[in-house]
Amino acid sequence: MSVAGAVRAVTTLRLSEMKQRGEKIAMLTSYDYSTAKIVDAAGVDVILVGDSAANVMAGYETTLPITLDMMIYHARSVVRAVNRALVVVDLPFGTYQGNSKVALDSAVRIMKETEADAVKIEGGEEILESVQRILSAGIPVMGHLGLTPQSIHKFGTYNVRAKEEAEAEKLLHDAHLLDEAGCFGLVLEKIPAALAERVTREVKMPTIGIGAGSGVDGQVLVIHDMLGITNDFSPRFLRRYADLNGIMSDAVSRYVGDVKSRDFPNEKEQY
Numbered sequence: 342m343s344v345a346g347a348v349r350a351v352t353t354l355r356l357s358e359m360k361q362r363g364e365k366i367a368m369l370t371s372y373d374y375s376t377a378k379i380v381d382a383a384g385v386d387v388i389l390v391g392d393s394a395a396n397v398m399a400g401y402e403t404t405l406p407i408t409l410d411m412m413i414y415h416a417r418s419v420v421r422a423v424n425r426a427l428v429v430v431d432l433p434f435g436t437y438q439g440n441s442k443v444a445l446d447s448a449v450r451i452m453k454e455t456e457a458d459a460v461k462i463e464g465g466e467e468i469l470e471s472v473q474r475i476l477s478a479g480i481p482v483m484g485h486l487g488l489t490p491q492s493i494h495k496f497g498t499y500n501v502r503a504k505e506e507a508e509a510e511k512l513l514h515d516a517h518l519l520d521e522a523g524c525f526g527l528v529l530e531k532i533p534a535a536l537a538e539r540v541t542r543e544v545k546m547p548t549i550g551i552g553a554g555s556g557v558d559g560q561v562l563v564i565h566d567m568l569g570i571t572n573d574f575s576p577r578f579l580r581r582y583a584d585l586n587g588i589m590s591d592a593v594s595r596y597v598g599d600v601k602s603r604d605f606p607n608e609k610e611q612y
């Protein structure tokens with residue numbers, strides 16, 4: 342990449358301007374080169390190399406097992422494909438909690454080894470020191486509050502978070518802390534729409550919702566879910582834009598049939 346092209350067209354500053362003028366931000370996950378190329382060319386503003394790769398790419402039940410090395414592999418593949426979108430990479434479980442020096446080392450590895458633009462971290466006050474230390478190194482940080490899947494063993498379910506007043510108050514408090522620390526954005530996952538709207542009104546940084554209603558500054562979905570590759574996950578917030586599971590299953594069965602019946606390859610498909 343040339344020096345002039347070293348910064349992608351969508352920057353953290355541009356996201357903040359989008360919030361100010363009320364332009365919605367479209368964010369989607371990607372984990373590989375070919376998908377990221379399509380997503381970028383289609384005009385998505387932010388590509389998240391999410392630790393949901395643990396689920397949809399590696400088949401784990403939770404996001405906890407994915408390692409920093411695995412995230413770096415996915416992020417490198419995505420970055421090679423992207424010209425326009427801002428690329429954000431999740432810091433995986435165990436690489437930032439409890440020790441801000443470890444958090445900084447993890448974020449530095451992501452930035453150096455992948456050439457992504459920013460990192461995302463789950464949590465509020467508990468991980469504030471890590472957020473501040475990463476930010477102090479000039480690395481943009483996106484927060485993530487509400488349903489934070491890395492804490493699934495603490496919550497015990499993937500149900501809607503912050504329905505009770507005490508949890509909603511804590512979420513608001515955490516959002517303000519992340520905003521004041523200088524995060525450039527905040528994912529709000531599976532919380533009541535009214536609470537997400539209030540956070541969005543009260544913080545400077547753009548908010549990106551997933552199951553958080555329409556009063557946020559942007560939306561994010563996991564690409565395998567919105568394309569219908571996964572069909573065993575149907576939360577209320579998910580809109581499916583395609584049935585790739587059906588399309589792929591049909592194509593693969595037709596291929597199997599053609600091979601078995603000797604229809605493939607035909608005379609034109611050989612040398």
Ligand code: KIV
Nearest residue numbers: 370391392393528561
């Ligand atoms: O890992 C991920 O895909 C995420 C989104 C659900 C926001 O964090």
